[in-house]
Amino acid sequence: MTSPGYFLAHLWLIPLFPLITAALMLLVGRILPKSAVSFFCVGSVFLSFVHAAGAVLQLRNLDPRVYQQILFEWVTPGLMPAFGGLSPFVADWGYLLDPLSAVMILVVTGVGFLIHVYSIGYMGHEGGYYRFFGYMNLFMFAMLTLVLANNLLLLFVGWEGVGLCSYLLIGFYFLKKSASDAGKKAFIVNRVGDTGFLLGIFFIATTFGTIRFTSHNLPDPVAFAGIKETLAAMLEQGRLAYGAPVLTVIALLLFFGACGKSAQLPLYVWLPDAMEGPTPVSALIHAATMVTAGVYMVARMNGIYQLAPIAMDLVAIVGTLTAIFAASMAVAQTDIKRVLAYSTISQLGYMFLALGVGAFSAGIFHLMTHAFFKALLFLGAGSVIHALSGEQDLRKMGGLWNSIPATSRPFLIATLAIAGIPPLAGFFSKDEILGQAFEHLPYLWFIGLLTAGLTAFYMFRLLFLAFFGLSRVPHELEEHIHESPKSMTVPLAILALLSIVGGWFAFPVLWGGESTFANFLAPVFRRVIPEAAEAGPQTALVDFLLMLASVAIAVFGIWLAHLIYIRNPQLHAKLAASWPRLHKLLVNKYYVDEIYDALFVNRIKDLSTGFGLFDAKVIDGIGVDGSAWLARVFSSISMWWDKWVVDGLVNFIGKFTQFLSTPIRMFQTGVFSSYAMFILIGLAGLLLYYGYHMQHHMQELMRNLR
């Protein structure tokens, strides 16, 4: 084998750079000056980006475009029964670079780098600067581990790692209770999803005997089996078939995990709260990268999903429902970041819709474009907040278009992109998804289309409320409105550029494009079983009509937003007044948090109290009331019963017997004649017993003799 080249051979360096700086920050960061912190942290991400880019370039030279590298065996707990008898369970610490992970590392390091740069400006005045960058770099490490992992368990490491960093960064302002609450909520909700993921891993391990994605590029493909190859073999032998229940179960479990991480129904509730974190965090973690991990994971496991039609449908349905549900909630939000958060959820729903209809590359494509424009939106929002000294309420903004131009222009671009206006990035990716959806599940397409309209509406609502119209900024803030420093605006500009050109990787075929992106990813998303009757290629006309529909509805949404928020600013209040219930429902986010609290959180707390009481009262008895028994009261029968019933083993021995010993003491009267009487009673007892027994004994002997 020829040498794969420096960057590929040193693939492991990509996650290592941020790890090193993260460790450095967390260990000695406190004593470093801010400039050093920025230098190390941003530099390491830049190095990662360079290495990632280099590796991707070198990957293009490989055929097939797969590079795998195992550093060491990581978890090796022995044998397990699986496909083909017993096989050792091995999770390597290994990295896999294929087109899918290539896209991901570029997005992660690229966007990540820009956001790091932005953070230098944004966080410049905050305390815990080193801590912030330490966490951010730790996040980069975890995210890169996640996307580069060559097996599910390592992916899970990254998965949990990003979750942890998300927890830490959401709770970065730990003095605020709402922040630490939000962090905790994020972590725990993610954990709920993780149960599904973990169980999915178990299923995969026991079904395939391995959790490695592929055995490509490995010396011994039997000893180092991969899921992909094993799946193929099992299909070939007929041990698994299209729609096999086990595959459906796996797919559903993994999807449940993905729902947690990617904030899909029913586990999306943490993401809006996660906006408590600093804005760059929201941009990096809760928009561009981490939340897309679920999408990545499902795409990564596409081999299984392709064979699980029910799961696929469910993924599509959940995605679509999430998309419209979140979009509807975004309409009524007044916090700029929360609007964006719901928008993120909605867009993630699109991605899942894409995955669910089998358009994996479309989903990943949307992931990428979304990363660009959503990061931009968040950073822009951050810039606005920065400008307004921390104000996040849309109702207190307005008219900022000209006061912060370096922010507002890119923001407009991003808004157009997300609204799906050609030829910006969002248009291409969203259009491709909707096209594929129409092909497979037309009613989902319809919902998707509605969502696109809603998206355009609420995004422009945001834009109008923030940048246009009259300023509603409080006076004391008005004077302080200032443009952000270069470190913040330059990344905005770059991201704006990416939001424009990002979509051109996949120029629709209709427009004479070549769908470079899809082709690049094709080997990863190769059909596991050739579909018997491939639906004929859609006609150009249909494609064109679909495109038109989505553009039209986007424009309609924009128009509506303009109508309500610019032309007739009083209208939205009237609307809210005419549908008070709906408005209230939307403002309160359908009361989902409250319902969850009532259904789960409070129930678990009740259980906890109940169990605690159970321990204290039933298992442990009246330990609380220990003095009572020390007093050795000659208790009444009822009390005795109480004690006895609620008393556990120890106290049973300790107290019940002590209680018993009281009547015993009554016999020890100290009176001689009663003692003597006891002797006689004992004698009589012995005699009675013995005589009785003897008689039986004799009868037995006689029986034996006969």
Add this chain to the structure above:
Amino acid sequence: MMSPAHYLFLSLALFIIGCIGVITRRNVIIVLMSIELILNAVNINLVLFSRIFGDAAGQVFALFIIADAAAEAAIGLGIIIAFFRNRETVMADEMDLLKW
């Protein structure tokens, strides 16, 4: 002589009467006497058996039991005197310092 059972019943009667004395009387001296009665019952048994077997062992035993009774009486009465000296009573149910 009578059948052994007669003697056995006699001895049993004395034994039981002795026991009744022990457990019903409050006066420790009478209790002590009741115990002598029990030992006496034992002696009847022993002498009876000795007679039946034509063997002196039973009588020897009985002799020793008399000796034992004497010794017990001596010590018992000594203790009664000591007790009386301290407590001015010989009633069994007034021995109630030690209980529980």
Add this chain to the structure above:
Amino acid sequence: MHSILDPIISYMHGDGRVILPEMFLLLFALGILIFDFLLEKKEKHLNAMLALFGVGFSSVGLYLQVKQYNLERANPIRETVGLLGFHQTVLVDGFFIVFASLFLAATALVILLSVRYLDLEKEQEGEYYALILLSCIGMMFMASGIDLIVLFLGLETMALSFYVMTGFLRANKRSNEAAMKYLLLGAFSSGILAYGFSLLYGVSASTDIRQIGRMLDARLQYTSAHSFTDWLVILAFVTVAAGLFFKVAAVPFHQWAPDVYEGAPTPITAYVSVASKTASFALLLRLLTSVFGGSQATWLYAIAGVAVASLTWGNLAALTQTNIKRLLAYSSISHVGYILLGVVAGNEIGMVGIMYYLIAYVFMTIGAFAVVVVMRQRGIIGDELEDLDGLYERNPAAAVLLLIFMLSLAGIPATAGFVGKYYILWSLIETHHPVLAVIAALYIVPALYYYLRVVIHAWQKKPGQVPAPQMSSAQAIALGAAVFVSLAAGLYPEPFARLAHYAFGL
């Protein structure tokens, strides 16, 4: 050459050899009674010295017996049961030797403990030591006798001495009362026992327990073949058992024990609880094995019932005691339960277990009482749990020793008590009495609870305004010996196990 010593020497080779230790004890007891007159009031403690010498000489006598017995055992030609003498009324065998050594050890320890105690009680008198030695003679005959009369007289000698010793503090009302109760109940039970003995003689026409055993076996065979119920034997067994259960303080014949333990002078409490009980067990074992051995299946459950009752009653009643001596009394009742369970098992291991248990019991109980003896100071009786408060601060050595004895009594491993219980449980398992085994094992738990109460008072409570108890050197020696055995028999049980085997000629 004929000399005046010749008859003595020949006697010593004949019957004399089987009662050698007893003879020494008697000699010294008489010596003390005479010597006592010669002593000034301040020198009375020399009596103790003399008594110790007596025990020493007696031990030498015992040692001579051991040598002879071993020689006879080693004789390959003749099967031997041991050294017989006095028309086969006494038997010196391993059983006797081990028990006798226990008696001597207990006696020596009690003498050591007594000196300072009697000084404090102002009762330092020669009779006390003489009675200790005399009661020891009684015990020895209880172990060595194989004739009903010898056994009975031995028992009475011991019992009478104990009545007197219990009431030795004549000015003390509790002591009087204890002696009185002990005497009346003891005499009553002796009467019952004597009644049983008379019936035994009646059913077998012999006073030799081996002969009685053979006779009972024959009767059993006969009666079972003709499907009779041998009521006389039953009556004999029951009365004998009742008498002996009284002496060992098994439920329901136990009630004298707490009162007597509390009232008696503490060294005597130790002696009663240890020596009297051990001797009674010697007697019980002799009778149960050689007389009633054949009908074991019939009385098994009766004894088991008594054993379980003793365990239950002893352990439960001990839980709430506030007086250490009473607490130990109840605990000793529960120990009787364990030992009786060994009797229930009745196999080789059971016997070894009983022996081991008794060895352990002797030393740990004396040790525990010894600490109480140490607690006795001028003006402080020191037998209430509160008196122990903060013992650890006041006298750490005593507290540590107390802890060890309590753990041993509870049966926590690495102490002698554990190995004893271990053997008992083993024998129960081996003879398929799992339920009894579980009961016996579980009763360790409440037992530990009340032993811990003692420990808590000594270790975890704050001391009050009481002077630190001082240990006399004699007491220190006694405690040292007790703790040595309690620990050694737990850490390296082998020699003690051998000893226990030796008792049964194994």
Add this chain to the structure above:
Amino acid sequence: MSLISHHLLSVILFTPLVGALVLIFLPRGSQTLHRIFGNIFGILGFVVSIPLVRYFPIGYKGFTFEESADWIPSIGARYYLGIDGISFLLVMLTTLLGMLAILSSWAAIQNRTKEYYILMLLLQTGMLGVFMSLDFFLFYVFWEVMLVPMYFLIGVWGSERRLYAAIKFFLYTLAGSVLMLLGILALYFNAAKATGMHTFDIPTLLAAVQNPQYAQYFPESLKVWLFWGLFFAFAIKVPMFPFHTWLPDAHTEAPTAGSVILAGVLLKMGTYGFIRFSLPLLPTDPVLRSRIISVLIFLSLVGIIYGAIVCLMQKDMKRLIAYSSVSHLGFCTLGIFALTPQGLSGSVLQQINHGISTGALFLIVGILYERRHTRLISEFGGLSTPMPNYAAIYLIITLSSLGMPLLNGFIGEFTILQGAFVVSKAWAAWGTLGIVLGAAYLLWLYQRVMFGPVTHEVNKTLPDMNLREYAVLIPLVVLAFWIGIYPKPFFGYINNPVEKIVHQVNPTFYQRAALPSLVPSNSLTSSTSPNSASTGGK
């Protein structure tokens, strides 16, 4: 030198005891002297165990470093020591935690220092003895002996309700162990009947139970009884669900070092007992076995979830951690009774992990307790501000305890659940629920203690950790990372002994391997070879 190397286990075992003896002869007054000597022997106890790491053959299946000497020939008990990979790790954990616990009590213990160190060292010997004994009698002796020093550690140096907790601890555990004694005796007796030899030799006894030749002496019903007989001792020690109530009290009331040892080592004796003794006694009859297993698994799962849920209501930090131990140990027993190599390996590893994480958690709480003399969560809040380093270490340990990947807890929990999953998917599913709850209560605790503004004036000036506290906690943190990132050496120690156990206990597991593979090997090879058409050539 060779003397020492041949008696390495004895040396390790008795070094603390020697220390205790030396301490006895120190004068009572000077506390510093006691502390110095206590720590010297604490450290020495760990140092002498280091050669084990050097010489222990990784991957060795059986027992090694064996030492044997007659002890009580008349009952067949011997002084017989030996370790396999499992006990090796536990021994190392014991020596390490013992050292750290002693080190951690330098300032915490102010009265009766001499006795304190003596008892700590005695305890150390007792615990090591349990893990090293290959003689059942010896095992039992150590098992019980260790209760006494622990009793005093809780009862003398504990907090307000120490007496209650100490007695509860002692009685509870004793109740279990007396039943174990009966089990041991029955095993011993029946093995003696079978082999004609009275011995307490653990390998021999367990081999006899499983020897089909002796099946008549070990009928299934007897095995069931034996199993339950031993069960209570171990279940109480672990503690499994309905037997756990001594644990919160004991943990809460014990001094910090006592809690560390309790959680870190003592509980492992229960799981160790399960692995070493209970498993081989499982009946071979599938019906009986599955009945037993289902009960045990049920209890484990209840323990996992119950323990976690109860944690949520606790107001006392130590109590919370104590209940978390119930939950974590539930994982351990789940892994054990899954009877799969992974479950067992994971369980052993999780035992080590729990020792590290929970031990460290107790140390961490102890640091606060030393400063504030309260353990109530409501007394704290916002400590991240005055104590940033403390916050960091606390966070790492919390994460390790809740099963964050790259820290030790995850590896154990994952492996256990994987092992359980193989047997039953439902078990694993319930187990994962425990993981969620684990995150909930630990993070909530962390939030309440560390985050937010400083609510109590006193807390504003709390000093951050000092050097000694770093010295105690850093090794644990390092170990937590080590096991999380590179657990392979640990699995290396564990896997083979575990495999041996599963071979003995659950041979059907391996019979699956013996079945001819349904897949023709060539088809697998061909379909996955790099040259196959499906994936393209290299």
Add this chain to the structure above:
Amino acid sequence: MLDSILFYFFAGVAVLSAALMVTRRNAIHSAVFLITTLLATAGIFLQLRAEFLFIAQIILYVGGIMVLFIFVMMLVRLDVALHHIRFRLQRFVALIVALTLGGYISVILFWARKLPGQGLFIQGAAPAERLSPNSEQLAKSLFSSYLLPFEIASVLLLVAMVGAVVMAKNKKGANEP
């Protein structure tokens, strides 16, 4: 015939006076009735051809022990305690227990009669004329087979003596009149 008359006479006297002994309030009366019982028992001994014991019973018991009893009764001024004897529940129970026991043992003995030899080992007693002189036989036995018990009995009596002395001794200084 004479035998049975003698037996019933002695037995009747013994039982009756025993019963009176335990029921009389006055301790002196009790003592007198005990003496009667003991004398009647002595008669039974005589009937059973135990002449030596007959003598011993009269001399030792009646002459020795009972005198001691009466002596002590004088000493401890029993009359103080004479008046308040109440028949309490416990006594009632005690009585029932004792009587039940007695009844039970009677039944046992009654059943034992069905056994060959009335439950005893040897059928009939040896004819009286074949008995050797009682005292001689007793002495032989006592000083041969039962020599050791004889010696132990001496120890026993020594204990009794020492004990009685110790107990009766006035504690120096404590209760000196």
